[in-house]
Amino acid sequence: xxxxxxxxxxxxxxxxxxxxxxxxxxxxxxxxxxxxxxxxxxxxxxxxxxxxxxxxxxxxxxxxxxxxxxxxxxxxxxxxxxxxxxxxxxxxxxxxxxxxxxxxxxxxxxxxxxxxxxxxxxxxxxxxxxxxxxxxxxxxxxxxxxxxxxxxxxxxxxxxxxxxxxxxxxxxxxxxxxxxxxxxxxxxxxxxxxxxxxxxxxxxxxxxxxxxxxxxxxxxxxxxxxxxxxxxxxxxxxxxxxxxxxxxxxxxxxxxxxxxxxxxxxxxxxxxxxxxxxxxxxxxxxxxxxxxxxxxxxxxxxxxxxxxxxxxxxxxxxxxxxxxxxxxxxxxxxxxxxxxxxxxxxxxxxxxxxxxxxxxxxxxxxxxxxxxxxx
Amino acid sequence: xxxxxxxxxxxxxxxxxxxxxxxxxxxxxxxxxxxxxxxxxxxxxxxxxxxxxxxxxxxxxxxxxxxxxxxxxxxxxxxxxxxxxxxxxxxxxxxxxxxxxxxxxxxxxxxxxxxxxxxxxxxxxxxxxxxxxxxxxxxxxxxxxxxxxxxxxxxxxxxxxxxxxxxxxxxxxxxxxxxxxxxxxxxxxxxxxxxxxxxxxxxxxxxxxxxxxxxxxxxxxxxxxxxxxxxxxxxxxxxxxxxxxxxxxxxxxxxxxxxxxxxxxxxxxxxxxxxxxxxxxxxxxxxxxxxxxxxxxxxxxxxxxxxxxxxxxxxxxxxxxxxxxxxxxxxxxxxxxxxxxxxxxxxxxxxxxxxxxxxxxxxxxxxxxxxxxxxxxxxxxxxxxxxxxxxxxxxxxxxxxxxxxxxxxxxxxx
Numbered sequence: 072x073x074x075x076x077x078x079x080x081x082x083x084x085x086x087x088x089x090x091x092x093x094x095x096x097x098x099x100x101x102x103x104x105x106x107x108x109x110x111x112x113x114x115x116x117x118x119x120x121x122x123x124x125x126x127x128x129x130x131x132x133x134x135x136x137x138x139x140x141x142x143x144x145x146x147x148x149x150x151x152x153x154x155x156x157x158x159x160x161x162x163x164x165x166x167x168x169x170x171x172x173x174x175x176x177x178x179x180x181x182x183x184x185x186x187x188x189x190x191x192x193x194x195x196x197x198x199x200x201x202x203x204x205x206x207x208x209x210x211x212x213x214x215x216x217x218x219x220x221x222x223x224x225x226x227x228x229x230x231x232x233x234x235x236x237x238x239x240x241x242x243x244x245x246x247x248x249x250x251x252x253x254x255x256x257x258x259x260x261x262x263x264x265x266x267x268x269x270x271x272x273x274x275x276x277x278x279x280x281x282x283x284x285x286x287x288x289x290x291x292x293x294x295x296x297x298x299x300x301x302x303x304x305x306x307x308x309x310x311x312x313x314x315x316x317x318x319x320x321x322x323x324x325x326x327x328x329x330x331x332x333x334x335x336x337x338x339x340x341x342x343x344x345x346x347x348x349x350x351x352x353x354x355x356x357x358x359x360x361x362x363x364x365x366x367x368x369x370x371x372x373x374x375x376x377x378x379x380x381x382x383x384x385x386x387x388x389x390x391x392x393x394x395x396x397x398x399x400x401x402x403x404x405x406x407x408x409x410x411x412x413x414x415x416x417x418x419x420x421x422x423x424x425x426x427x428x429x430x431x432x433x434x435x436x437x438x439x440x441x442x443x444x445x446x
Numbered sequence: 447x448x449x450x451x452x453x454x455x456x457x458x459x460x461x462x463x464x465x466x467x468x469x470x471x472x473x474x475x476x477x478x479x480x481x482x483x484x485x486x487x488x489x490x491x492x493x494x495x496x497x498x499x500x501x502x503x504x505x506x507x508x509x510x511x512x513x514x515x516x517x518x519x520x521x522x523x524x525x526x527x528x529x530x531x532x533x534x535x536x537x538x539x540x541x542x543x544x545x546x547x548x549x550x551x552x553x554x555x556x557x558x559x560x561x562x563x564x565x566x567x568x569x570x571x572x573x574x575x576x577x578x579x580x581x582x583x584x585x586x587x588x589x590x591x592x593x594x595x596x597x598x599x600x601x602x603x604x605x606x607x608x609x610x611x612x613x614x615x616x617x618x619x620x621x622x623x624x625x626x627x628x629x630x631x632x633x634x635x636x637x638x639x640x641x642x643x644x645x646x647x648x649x650x651x652x653x654x655x656x657x658x659x660x661x662x663x664x665x666x667x668x669x670x671x672x673x674x675x676x677x678x679x680x681x682x683x684x685x686x687x688x689x690x691x692x693x694x695x696x697x698x699x700x701x702x703x704x705x706x707x708x709x710x711x712x713x714x715x716x717x718x719x720x721x722x723x724x725x726x727x728x729x730x731x732x733x734x735x736x737x738x739x740x741x742x743x744x745x746x747x748x749x750x751x752x753x754x755x756x757x758x759x760x761x762x763x764x765x766x767x768x769x770x771x772x773x774x775x776x777x778x779x780x781x782x783x784x785x786x787x788x789x790x791x792x793x794x795x796x797x798x799x800x801x802x803x804x805x806x807x808x809x810x811x812x813x814x815x816x817x818x819x820x821x822x823x824x825x826x827x828x829x830x831x832x833x834x835x836x837x838x839x840x841x842x843x844x845x846x847x848x849x850x851x852x853x854x855x856x857x858x859x860x
Contacts, residue, residue: 072451072753072757073447074449075758324838328839328840335844336841338834339841339842341830341843344830344835344840345827345831345834347838348829348833348834348837351771351837352774352775352833355771356744356748356751356771357747359746359747359751359753359754360743360750362754380739381743384743385746385747388740430736433739433740434732434735436739436742437729437735437739440715441729444715
């Protein structure tokens with residue numbers, strides 16, 4: 072059994088960690104947090120130069136042609152650094168959607184632009200409250216144009232193009248949904264930035280008015296493609312969450328070693344030690360579930376739907392748990408804007424909702440486990 | 447990243463599988479497969495007798511204690527081969543329960559500190575199931591603080607005379623030998639005055655009394671020592687070095703990975719899939735699904751954590767400390783699952799008989815037994831301390847009795 076990343080993949084992880092430690096220190100995250108820029112452009116350029124944006128994109132389409140395991144180790148480091156860039160929208164969601172369903176021409180047009188950092192992509196799925204569901208997609212597509220409103224759209228205000236889920240039928244079934252690609256610079260859209268929990272990752276409302284759109288994948292296949300895309304993204308996001316969990320745990324541990332109260336390190340009190348031990352347990356379970364997700368993703372295994380849901384749930388819980396208790400370990404200082412704790416707290420809780428909420432994925436997991444048990 | 451055996455491992459697995467196929471006591475397969483959650487009972491046979499027969503057969507085929515050296519009854523197998531064997535042995539592994547303390551803790555301690563004579567005399571018999579060993583560490587006033595133990599061993603010529611009491615000794619009533627830690631010098635700080643021995647459990651002055659547990663069962667014992675004589679040749683390690691010898695024992699136990707702990711999740715999933723509530727099946731209820739999903743990912747998280755450890759073994763690395771989380775997670779989970787299953791049963795949940803509403807009382811039994819999972823082999827709190835100190839590098843507890851001579855340590859709070 073070799074249920075671990077290879078030495079080359081671990082080396083890539085080290086390389087990514089070193090790069091991000093240098094190019095994405097907390098100060099860089101804060102610049103976006105404080106609204107000085109919508110995202111870190113320099114970092115985005117650097118990620119492209121390192122080949123990280125296109126690591127899982129085939130060489131034919133301008134990528135490095137490595138694979139999903141390589142993307143997983145990079146994702147972990149992106150989460151650890153809390154990177155303020157549209158990585159998940161562009162790489163986990165849009166590039167994967169193109170790889171699954173794009174025509175050769177679409178792949179040729181967009182994938183090299185993603186890999187080189189020239190094009191930021193986003194998935195426009197949600198329409199207000201609610202979780203991923205074909206019933207929640209009202210935006211209409213007819214005669215090659217889209218009409219409707221999407222929100223929240225992650226990184227919508229900085230995206231160059233969008234993959235949009237639209238309604239093309241009214242049978243009440245999954246087949247009512249189709250996907251489209253929209254070049255957001257071509258007009259027909261109105262983009263409005265929205266304030267949100269985690270300002271290091273922007274959210275927007277996009278209004279489509281007779282907006283020209285090109286089909287992505289066959290008509291009526293939209294929901295089936297989206298389900299696959301969300302499963303892949305769930306695994307990749309889980310690695311970001313694992314990286315974030317580990318960082319939050321380390322911050323709490325370091326502070327507990329440093330801070331003196333009652334004449335001793337606060338990390339010598341069992342109340343604090345046990346809190347940190349429990350964070351370690353959560354982070355370890357999340358890492359192990361995510362490794363299984365990575366295996367399923369990289370081999371395109373039949374187990375992917377179940378593995379993705381398990382990784383998503385476990386990593387969401389771990390990041391939320393570690394981020395909130397990191398603040399608790401820090402005490403009052405943890406509640407200041409000046410300390411970095413809240414950046415992870417914000418990211419953890421925003422990420423918990425991005426691909427559908429925890430309860431949505433819990434629901435998915437049980438359905439998928441039942442399906443497996445019945446088979 | 448893959449789950450495949452190396453060619454060598456695959457060949458080993460094939461050999462093991464064939465041997466098990468030809469030799470396992472298949473007549474017990476159905477019963478063994480049914481009894482999950484730790485409690486093994488065979489309708490018409492004593493589990494110890496059946497276990498001894500299986501252990502004997504394994505020893506004859508060179509499959510007993512397979513990570514031990516050949517000259518002491520083992521196979522000289524690698525750690526990963528041991529894991530593969532455990533996977534292949536499957537439910538028949540439950541029959542090894544009476545021997546686990548001997549194989550996992552007592553045997554390795556004798557191997558590390560025993561005389562050549564003791565090793566050759568006892569280890570092959572231990573491996574073959576001819577000797578069952580128990581571990582005599584805990585005492586009524588020394589549980590988590592095991593170094594605070596009181597049982598005294600005093601030197602009389604070439605012998606030691608032991609007086610005192612041990613507790614929570616699994617299997618003492620059917621054990622042939624015991625690994626005993628006792629205080630040989632009360633005038634020095636507690637960790638420094640201990641010495642390790644082994645003794646014949648049938649020695650005069652040894653009295654084993656079963657403990658009736660909170661769940662109504664009797665699996666543990668108290669063991670009393672009244673002027674029990676142990677020859678000095680049965681001392682393991684130097685006088686006063688008992689504490690460090692005991693750490694070897696405990697470390698060996700932690701190395702035994704791959705043994706899967708019961709989590710209660712498969713039972714709960716099945717229960718919820720069949721239970722009809724007022725509005726439909728329990729598994730269709732959002733609240734039930736949410737809890738079930740959270741437990742399921744803990745259970746899968748533990749499974750894949752052990753796979754990561756096995757992978758480390760396969761590469762010849764030592765598994766990391768992440769294995770220490772298994773009992774901590776599964777103990778609490780068993781208790782939570784039992785409580786919630788009974789909640790779903792409503793008023794009938796109070797019944798513990800073979801009532802249909804409560805699926806033969808399996809969750810009620812789980813509820814009553816689960817507290818021991820959170821205590822035995824290191825309480826949840828001790829495990830959290832271990833993770834905090836050895837994994838995260840946080841400071842050890844301030845120990846007020848560390849440098850105080852043992853006989854000056856207060857014994858009551860007031």
